[in-house]
Amino acid sequence: MSDKGEFTAVVVANKKMREPFGRLRLEFSLAGARAFANFAPGQFAQLDLSNIALPSPENIPQSLCDAAGRKILLRRPFSFAEIVAETDRTFAELLYCVVGPATVRMTALRSGDPVSVIGPLGNGYHVGEGKKKVLLVGGGMGTAPLQHLAQVLTAQHGNVGVVAFAGAKTTDALPFKGRLDDISQQLGFVLPEFAQYGIESLVATDDGSAGYHGLVTECLGQWLKQDQSRADEMIICACGPEPMLAAVARIAAEKNIDCQVSLERRMACGIGLCQSCAVECKVDGSSETVYKMCCEHGPVFDGKEVVF
Numbered sequence: 001m002s003d004k005g006e007f008t009a010v011v012v013a014n015k016k017m018r019e020p021f022g023r024l025r026l027e028f029s030l031a032g033a034r035a036f037a038n039f040a041p042g043q044f045a046q047l048d049l050s051n052i053a054l055p056s057p058e059n060i061p062q063s064l065c066d067a068a069g070r071k072i073l074l075r076r077p078f079s080f081a082e083i084v085a086e087t088d089r090t091f092a093e094l095l096y097c098v099v100g101p102a103t104v105r106m107t108a109l110r111s112g113d114p115v116s117v118i119g120p121l122g123n124g125y126h127v128g129e130g131k132k133k134v135l136l137v138g139g140g141m142g143t144a145p146l147q148h149l150a151q152v153l154t155a156q157h158g159n160v161g162v163v164a165f166a167g168a169k170t171t172d173a174l175p176f177k178g179r180l181d182d183i184s185q186q187l188g189f190v191l192p193e194f195a196q197y198g199i200e201s202l203v204a205t206d207d208g209s210a211g212y213h214g215l216v217t218e219c220l221g222q223w224l225k226q227d228q229s230r231a232d233e234m235i236i237c238a239c240g241p242e243p244m245l246a247a248v249a250r251i252a253a254e255k256n257i258d259c260q261v262s263l264e265r266r267m268a269c270g271i272g273l274c275q276s277c278a279v280e281c282k283v284d285g286s287s288e289t290v291y292k293m294c295c296e297h298g299p300v301f302d303g304k305e306v307v308f
Helices: 030-037 101-106 140-156 182-187 216-226 242-254
Strands: 005-016 021-029 044-048 076-078 082-085 089-097 114-121 133-139 161-168 200-205 234-239 258-262 278-282 289-293 300-302
Touching: 005 030, 021 030, 021 114, 030 082, 030 089, 030 114, 082 140, 089 101, 089 140, 133 140, 133 216, 133 242, 140 161, 140 234, 161 216, 200 216, 216 242, 234 242, 242 258
Parallel strands: 133 161, 133 234, 161 200, 234 258
Antiparallel strands: 005 021, 005 114, 021 089, 044 076, 044 114, 082 089, 258 300, 278 289
């Protein structure tokens, strides 16, 4: 694992997707390039967005007009959706959703702008030897680190089968490029972010506006009923809202499938000092629990370990 540090990245592109999503591509050079070249899927980085000017008033969502002017005190944590390492530079792409004063400022970043980044931080996903099928289960913005995991799995574990599940309340809440249509859903390559790696994907929406009508965990459960793979040769890697992660962990436990979940907490420091991101965890062979720091021991935990 690379040594963490504070580095200056340069914005390469800031692409607006459909509201309220965007993809920011950063370039690291020198020590930053070396540090982020081996950034593991599920790890995160802390971005300093405090000195970025607000976009013009017409580009600020109406719902955020009052909040947009608030001072940004803390760095914001992001996982990366893609890492491309070259000889002397590393490109990292992240997915963001405009929900507050910090992410409003992100929309104003332009090519050539510098961004202070601390990382790589935390622990990511780990697919051990003997696993022949990996199920990626994402809810909403939780699909970002799973896109990076898909990239790594197809590049380094070509003999592993991968299936992606993505869920949201509605089609508009799915943070992906392009549009979903009947043809692509029938072919199984619904989401271009996973299709580029040859990975089949299934979509679930609470309102039935795309794909499976219901929760993504229900879609996962239905899929598992039809699959004939051995439980000990499978692993589920999930990221999303905590109720979804709790359901995924429960399904995995019932079927004796290994499961890793990426949790979200407010992480002020990112290195375990401020103690603001505690996660209650079980202790093997005991009814007692302990608290671990999401930023230091996670954000990826064993699904059996977390007290949901």
